Amino acid sequence: MPTDTPPNPETSPERSSGELIRFEQVTKRFGENTVLDHLDFSVDAGKHVTLIGPSGSGKTTILRLLMTLLKPDEGTITVDGKKLFPASEKERREARKQIGMVFQQFNLFPNMSVLRNITEAPVTVLGMSKDEAVERAKGLLDMVGLADKCDARPSQLSGGQQQRVAIARALAMRPKVLLLDEVTSALDPELVAGVLDLLRDIARTTDITMLCVTHEMNFARDISDQVLMFDAGRVIETGPPEQIFNEPENDRTREFLSAIL
Amino acid sequence: MKWDWNAVSDFMPHFWDGLLVTLQILVLGSLVSFALGLVWALLMRVPSRFVTWPVGVVTEFVRNTPLLVQLFFLFYVLPEWNITFSALTTGVVAIGLHYSTYTMQVYRAGIEGVPVGQWEAATALNLPLKRTWTAVILPQAIRRVVPALGNYVISMLKDTPLLMAITVLEMLGEARLFSQQNFQFTEPLTVIGVAFIVISYLASLALRALERRLAH
Numbered sequence: 001m002p003t004d005t006p007p008n009p010e011t012s013p014e015r016s017s018g019e020l021i022r023f024e025q026v027t028k029r030f031g032e033n034t035v036l037d038h039l040d041f042s043v044d045a046g047k048h049v050t051l052i053g054p055s056g057s058g059k060t061t062i063l064r065l066l067m068t069l070l071k072p073d074e075g076t077i078t079v080d081g082k083k084l085f086p087a088s089e090k091e092r093r094e095a096r097k098q099i100g101m102v103f104q105q106f107n108l109f110p111n112m113s114v115l116r117n118i119t120e121a122p123v124t125v126l127g128m129s130k131d132e133a134v135e136r137a138k139g140l141l142d143m144v145g146l147a148d149k150c151d152a153r154p155s156q157l158s159g160g161q162q163q164r165v166a167i168a169r170a171l172a173m174r175p176k177v178l179l180l181d182e183v184t185s186a187l188d189p190e191l192v193a194g195v196l197d198l199l200r201d202i203a204r205t206t207d208i209t210m211l212c213v214t215h216e217m218n219f220a221r222d223i224s225d226q227v228l229m230f231d232a233g234r235v236i237e238t239g240p241p242e243q244i245f246n247e248p249e250n251d252r253t254r255e256f257l258s259a260i261l
Numbered sequence: 262m263k264w265d266w267n268a269v270s271d272f273m274p275h276f277w278d279g280l281l282v283t284l285q286i287l288v289l290g291s292l293v294s295f296a297l298g299l300v301w302a303l304l305m306r307v308p309s310r311f312v313t314w315p316v317g318v319v320t321e322f323v324r325n326t327p328l329l330v331q332l333f334f335l336f337y338v339l340p341e342w343n344i345t346f347s348a349l350t351t352g353v354v355a356i357g358l359h360y361s362t363y364t365m366q367v368y369r370a371g372i373e374g375v376p377v378g379q380w381e382a383a384t385a386l387n388l389p390l391k392r393t394w395t396a397v398i399l400p401q402a403i404r405r406v407v408p409a410l411g412n413y414v415i416s417m418l419k420d421t422p423l424l425m426a427i428t429v430l431e432m433l434g435e436a437r438l439f440s441q442q443n444f445q446f447t448e449p450l451t452v453i454g455v456a457f458i459v460i461s462y463l464a465s466l467a468l469r470a471l472e473r474r475l476a477h
Contacts, residue, residue: 101385
């Protein structure tokens, strides 16, 4: 499982056959503040990668760049060989089809029923027939344990239920990559386990690639093939979770982990 | 001063005519202002100064000049360029245009009030821009602005008598005509005053019912 070579900013990383996501020399600044500094890294298809690090270290920025919610100042980002940056709007739309995202605040559409939240994009973006989209949405709702909530409005659901709908909505687009941005941080503590269990199931039973920013270190340990430790816009340590969590080599990693564990 | 019920009953046929015209102005004027205001608000979001600058100047101009002046302008000046409408049509256009410059600000606030996460979710699902607007942003924005739009409807109701100045016989016009012909001012003016209160009240009830229905 954890066979990836650590990304090395000094040499151009070799393109492995299963490589799905690739950041090359990506720089992102917010004003004077450089959040990502000539970052190189890649993720192989089917891997579950967790990004950890202190806040402001650039983890969430990476997810937001991949989702094209932000634009890099420099560098290239590719997904499944398709350019995300730099690219035309049309190329970007095409490449973006491979990617789904689950947000900290769920971001369900409050003006739509739960079912329509899930069918909207498959029908309008993928051109799926309404019947097929509804059938698949019901299957997904069943999987996330909310088969009886089809007609509910998001506001009638608990935070944990909303987040499970948001996961179903992202999966309905059949993305190759699922981005998880602190998906349990906005939840009441008693609701966290249900969402994490669902994600563990998805990680175990599908071949979807996951990129995950989380403060749930036990969850990270469970599902990750690889952990990337970020500090000041760079990957300072990478490895399988056992190694990062049990025998971190970098002092900053040790400090960070002892502060949060 | 005596109150004369006969004057009231004599006035009533004229009152109903005036009421009908007032309601026409109100309903059509509201529809014009709702539609046009949304157009202005959307044009102001086009990322080009060649669009936002002229729209901004025109709407700022209309908002900051008196409705009465605009009524006179449309009614007396446009015919000189061989553009003629009936007095009622001119009045509806003027009042709708005038209020659209207010409703545009209401829409703008409503659109800006939709959380940025909704845009991000739409991007994450790869929804086309047009679909993002029609299925996600506008339904939420409009629901937010219904109370504010409703207040402008009531405000507009109170401006409908201005159309009297361009010969439209709405309620005040009918009352004045009746008063001048019969030298009885108290009764017709009281009747239309009560009518304005009743319409405002019914409109606010309807508005509250609509707000409740739109809550989700």
